[in-house]
Amino acid sequence: MRWCAGCGRPLTGPTYGCRPCKYFIHKSCLDELKAEVQSFYHPCPLTISTEYDASCYVCFKFINSNFVYKCKLSCRFRAHVECALKPMVEYSDKEYTIQHFTHLHPLKLVDSNQKDEVFCSICEELCSSSSSSTYGCMECKFLLHKSCMKSIPRQLINQRIHPCTLIFITCPCNFDECDCCGKHLVSGMMFSCGM
Missing domain, CATH: 3.30.60 (Wheat Germ Agglutinin (Isolectin 2); domain 1)
Known part of the structure; x- marks a missing residue:
């Protein structure tokens, strides 16, 4: 019996697969998720992947689901599907709330x-x-x-410190110091090279 790499259930109905790699997935599992999305929490496009051995850069919890959205441009950003697709909450005068990308x-x-x-x-x-x-x-x-x-900008372009664009990310890892000045980094937040 073969199992779907997406949902983990036995393969039934229309299925895509690669026999040499032994990778199979239900068509319905692929159809329900977009191949590429733009998330409120990250400035780069995100693509769907089955790499899930990392922590989510939005909620900081370990990703144990079968699908994950990861940065298309090679940033370390990874997110649960639900976190990546979470809608932005607009300003609300009634409750005085703001949804911020940080x-x-x-x-x-x-x-x-x-x-x-x-x-x-x-x-x-x-x-x-x-x-x-x-x-x-x-x-x-x-x-x-x-x-x-x-x-606070979402990305730094054409700055003098590093030749690539630096992207603001929330990060589940705790890095101790800045690569540029050596000062303590604010926990969970940093600018990172997109390459």
Whole structure:
């Protein structure tokens, strides 16, 4: 009996496969997923793959599903199908929430009374020391000044540090220091070479 590389069930009905590689997949498993998508969480196009021995760069959990979206341009970015396809949440005046590409969950406006004890995840400064509004995900203890949110680019093109475009990624790995200046990196966030 042969098994589908996509869903793990026995092969029945229309199937694609490669006999020498012993790789087979249901047509329905291929049809339900787009070959290439553009995700809110990554500036490069993502392609479908069966490589899944990595952590998701959106939710930081280990990918144990049969399909994954990975960066088409060779970045290390990998994501669960559900995470890559998660829709962007628009600004909501009612709840004062923003979905920002630096975090999986929507960020809610933080009450000014709570700003005394929290630090911005990008600039690492005390949120109460800034006149800028602060948005955050209290579940993850992830907070951002609105000014930092607006100032961080998704990619750096034609910068003098590195010849390739550097792409902002959230990263499940914790790198200790910057390759350029040697300073401590903000946990889970960095600019990475796309090549």
